[in-house]
Structure formats: structure tokens, C-alpha cells
Amino acid sequence: MSLFWRIFTLNALVLGTATALLMSALVTVSVPVLLTEAIILLAGLAVMLVVNAILLRIGLAPLDRLTHLMSEVDLLKPGQRLSVPAKGDVAELIRTFNAMLDRLEAERATASARVLAAQEAERRRIAAELHDEVGQSLTAVLLDLKRAADRAPDPLRAELGQARETTRDSLDEVRRLARRLRPGVLEDLGLVAALTSLANDFAAHAGLEVTRHLEPGLPPLSRETELVIYRIAQEAMTNIARHAEATHAELALHDTPEAVVLDIVDDGQGIGPVREGAGIRGMRERALLIGAALDIRPGTASGTRVRLTVPTPEQGGKP
Template identity: 65%
Template sequence: MSLFWRLFLLNAAVLVAGTGLLLLGPATVSTPVLATEALILLVGLGVMLVANAILLWIGLAPLQRLTRAMTTIDLLRPGSRPVVTGHGGIAELIKTFNTMLDRLKAERATSSARALSAQEAERHRIAQELHDEVGQTLTAVLLELKRVSDQAPAPLAAALHQVQETIRDSLDEIRRIARRLRPGVLEELGLLSALKALITEIPPHTGLAARCHLTNDLPELSEAAELVVYRIAQESLTNTVRHARATRFDLTLQRVPTGIDLRIRDNGQGLGRAPEGAGIRGMRERALLIGAELTLGPSPDGGTEVRLHVPARDESR
């Protein structure tokens, strides 16, 4: 039965019942209307209105819950779906909404996977070009400067030496950027070594003291899951260095009965009320790709805490 007919029949039932009481009851309407009769009619009308309101509220309550769900749903933060309740068109509407959410989630996961895959490929290409083209060119410039400085007078040799140091610092920075774009250590030595290397790359001038607590007996993770864990740790560290004004950074990776947990804490200024930027939303998209759960909130030290729970692989698949 459609929503229209349900509302119509509910209202009709109330009105028919009220009319029947007036017709069959002992009360009559006089001309002019007596005070007692008017009181009875007003009381009867009030009862009918209250009964109609209660019935409509009960009948439309599932629609109100659906409206709240539609205004608060976020595909990057999967939560509970609206419960399929009600009758007729209301239950069908809620069921259709949940089906639409499932389809949107699947389509977003597919498109995000393609976008992130293209992003990783582009990072790989840029890192390769930085290493092969720019890095080799700067290395050749360093060798040429060394040859010239060996033959130059002392004052000019000192100036050339300063130029060499500047180019050498630039070459180190390019190599560091290339390593961040393409974590070769992750492919060659695994996740634990990559996280340790990530911590050691914090610039000294930031004054950030980093600690890394890693569990060796981690369950087997897919390449995609390892990359997601590494990228989320990398993005968290970048946010701490750039925005948190923190002096301490703690990274913990441990095994739990249902998989692994990555926990990152700092003692900075916290998230505040600022809207989530592209970095955090990118972290959420990466977590959804592998079915992981990502939460961000205040740290016990007053800063920010990032938690990532990666479920264990299903060996039966």
C-alpha cells in the first residue's frame, strides 16, 4: 500500500470514528448550541486531532530517520545504515536508499582505486626522472666543479667549493623527494624497514623527536595494504611537521587479534575546528580501498591521534 493511501485511510478512520460517535452517542447538537454540547464537540475534535497526529507521527517516523541519515551520511566515513522499518512505500524507500549507498560506495571505491593507482604511477615516473635526469645532471655538475676548482686559484677555489656544497645539498634534497614519491625501501625491504626509514627522514631543523614502536610478528599483508599503511603514516608525519607545531611524534604498529593497528600521536595543537583538507580525505579514501577503519581525534597529550585498523586477510578467499 502506498504512502498516500496509508495516510488517507488513517485520517478517514479517525474522521469516521468521530462522526459515528456523534451520530450514535447520546450527545445532540441544539440550535442555538448549548455550552455542554460545544464542550463535547471541542473535546471530541481535540481527541481526533491528537489521535491523528500520533498515528501520522508513528507512520512517518521512519521517513524522519531516513532524512537524518541522508543529511549526515558520508561515504568516507562508513557507519550504520538506516534500519528498514515501516510498511509499504516507506520500507521500500529506505531499502532503495541503502541499495543506492552500496552502489555509490562500490563506484567510489573503483574510481578511487583507479585515481590512486594513476597517482602512484605518476609518482613513480617523477621519482625516476628526478633520479635519472636531474640527479645525474647535478652529479655531473659537481664533478666538473671539482675539476675546475682543483685548477683554480685559492680565492676562486673557495667560492667554487661553496657552490659545490650548495649543489650537493640540492642533490640530497632531490633524492629525499624521490624517496618520498617512490618508497623503494618498501618494495625491497618491507613495511617495517620503510617506516623506520620514514622516521629518520625528519628534517633536523623541525625539532621533532620521533619514536617508532614496531611489532615484528605482523600478519601477512597485501602489497596494497602495506602501501596504504605507509602512505597514511607518511601523510600523518607530513601534517605534524607542517601544521601541528609538535615536539614529539610517536608511531606504533602492532598486531591485534583481528589484524594490525597503526597508531600515530603527536603533542601539537590538534585538529581544532578546521575542515578536513585533501590530505586527510585522501587518507580516508586509501583506508576504504582495503576495507580498513581510519579514525582521527585528540591525543591524550593534547595533540592529534590517527588510528588505522587493517583487518587480517581472509585466507579462504
């Protein structure tokens, strides 16, 4: 029965019941209406309204659930679907909405993959330019300053030495930025070595005490999966350094029978309810690319915990 005929039938049943009572000898109406008759009529009207409201609430409950899901659905949290009734207009509407979510999630994943691939390509290009162009230029400046300092008188030699130190610091910073943009250690030595380098880098430059618990011998992971794990760890550590006001962070990577798990915990001020800024949404998009689950919540005592759970290939993750 369609939704129209369902509502029509409910109202017809209520009105038909009222008409039958009026036509029977059980209920009569005088002219003018007596007080007792008015009370009976008002009580009957109240009963009819309550019964009609209950029946309509039952009939329209699937639409209420659909409206609630439509207002809260988030494509970065896939899998939100409604159970479909056996038949009827509402069932067809819910099936159509679920199918629309399937298409939107697939298209979002494809678009995110293209965007992130272009972003990685741009990072590699910028890293190469920093290393080859800016790095070589600063190296040439260092050599020129050394030659000038060797020929300069003593008062000027000290100033040239200070300029050399400043240039050397700038060269080190350019190289560090190039490594962050294009993690060559990830390609050359693997994920554990790359995360170790990342933790050491943040400990040295952000003033954080970083504890590492990185298990060797992880299940084989694709290069895309390793890159996603590295980038999410990098973004989480960057957020700690910029916003958490933390003194200690813990970076852990281990495997379970079902998944590889990345845990990053800090002792900072915490985040309260998670604010879905560009950084967190980017982390969620990366996690979706490999079928992983990203959970961000307050830490046990203080601070924030970021957990990425990557299913192993046998459990449905990407090989």
C-alpha cells in the same frame, strides 16, 4: 497497506469517530451554539488532532529515519544502512535506498582504486625523472664546480666551494623527494624498514623527536596493503610537521589476533573536531581500498591520534 491508504485510513477513522459522536445522542449542537457545546466541540477537535498527529508520527517514522540518513551519509564511512520494515511502500523505498548505497560505495571504491593507482604511477614517474634527470644534472654540476675550484685562484676557490655545498644540499633534497615519492626501501626491505626510514627522515628534516615502536614479524600483507599503511603514515607525519606545532611524535605498528594496527600520536595543538580536508579524505579513501578502519581523534592529553586498523586476511582483510 501502502502509505497512501494508511494515512487515508487514519484520517477516516478520526473523522468517522467524530461523525458518530455528532449523530448519537451523546453530543448535540444547538443553533446558535451554546458555550458548553462549543467547549465540548473544541475539546473533541483538540483530541482528534492530537490522536491524528500521534498516528501519523508513528506511520511516517521510517521516512524520518531515511531522511536523516540521507542527509548524513558519507561514502567514506561505509556500512550506513537502515533496517527494513517487513512490507509496504516505505520498506520498498528503504530497500531501494540501501541498494543505491551499495552501488555507490562499490563504484566509489573502484574509482578511488583507479585514481590512487594512477597517482602512484605518476609518483614513480616523477621520482624516476628527479633521480635520473635532475639528480644526474646536479651531479655533473658538482663535478664541474670541483674542477673549476681546483684551477681557480684562492679568493675565487672559497666562493666555488660554497656553490658546491649549495649544489650538494640541493642534490640531497632531490634524492629525499624522490625517496618520498617512490619508497624504494618499502619494495626492497619491507614495511618496518620503510617506516623506520620515514621516521628518521622526519626527525632529521622537520626537527621532531620521533619515537618508534615497530614490531617485527607481522602477518603477511599484500604489497597494496603495505603501500597504503606507508602512505597513511607519511601523510600523518606530514600533517604533524606542517600543522601540529608538535615537538614529539610516536609511530607504532603492532599486530593483534584480528588486525594490524598503525598508531601515530603527537603532542601538538590538536585538531578539535576533525576537518575533512583533502589530506584526511585521501587517507580515508586509501583505507577503504584495503577494508581498513581509520580513526582520527584528539590525543589523550593533547595533540592528535591517528589509528589505522587493518584486518588480517583471516578476518576479512585483503590477502
